Amino acid sequence: MESALLSSPRFVLSKNKQWSGQLRNYQSSFNGQVIELSHSLVRKNVCVGGSCGFTINSVFGRKVVKKKKETIVPExxxxxxxxxxxxxxxxxxxxxxxxxxxxxxxxxxxxxxxTRVRFVFDDEALEVKVGEQLEESGENVFVGGKNRWKYSSFVNWELWWPNFPILVYFKEMQTKPEGQVHFFPVIFNGKQLYDVMVERCGTSQTSGPK
Incomplete structure (x- = not known):
């Protein structure tokens, strides 16, 4: 549209053409995003040396909204x-x-x-909570630190055994730089647990419900 305006004989452009652009609220995400692009063209009369023309201002606005993942709590x-x-x-x-x-x-x-322990998979991390109101579980009694681990810190996880899951294992780099291993009894719905682990933490190499 702008090139058509510049080449049209109906317009006499001033020697000092002014272009302005504005990029605002730009964010990027690997987990999904929605981009809205708006383009508005503003023209105003200017006169230089007795000849009148147009200054064309191009204003661009980009808005990126991160699509948040649903919080999942296996039964x-x-x-x-x-x-x-x-x-x-x-x-x-x-x-x-x-x-x-x-x-x-x-x-x-x-x-x-x-009856009381729950795995809560929110938008960015797995957290162990307690009770129907999903209260904080405090520090980990074995390795210290909060019982909350970001998915980006996971390097491996397994579900033993797929047909009748007994234990869930995962290793994360958040607690210790060299990695920290965790074991939990599968006192949750094994299929729901497996599906959300695959979605949030990546595929498991050797296990999964049949």
Whole structure:
């Protein structure tokens, strides 16, 4: 449009053509973006040496909006604590009380944790929270630091075993420069957990629900 205006015989352009451009609110994102481009043309009369023409100002505005990802909280899954408690009951039935006691306590602990611990996958990080109100879980009791890890810090993760997931493992570089490994019992819906891990952290090389 601007080149057509410049070449049209109906316009006499001043010797001092003025062009101005403005680029504002420009951001970039690898996770998806929406770009809106507006182009307005403003003309005003100017006279130089008795001849009148136009000064054409071109104003460009670009607005980039980062598309935020939905927060996902996998549903609790009680299969592991039920299996562990069932195994403890079997040991007790066989009069193996010495083994039944610690296994039973482990089952009760897993049952309690299933009712309260949640994995929360927000726009940029995985965070461990507790309770129905998703309250802060405090510092990690084993390695210190907040129980929140950015997806960009993940270097590897696995879900064992795909058909009946027992443990989720991941290694991140946020806690320690050399990398920190984490293990959690899968007390959440395994399929939901796997799908969101693939989406937010990249594909797992050796495991996944069949």
């Amino acid at each position: 609790p899954d009680y299969r592991i604590p039920i299996v562990v408690l069932g195994f403890a009951g079997g040991l007790g039935y066989a009069d193996n009380l010495i083994a039944a006691a610690p296994v039973g306590l482990l089952g009760l602990l897993l049952l309690f944790q299933t």
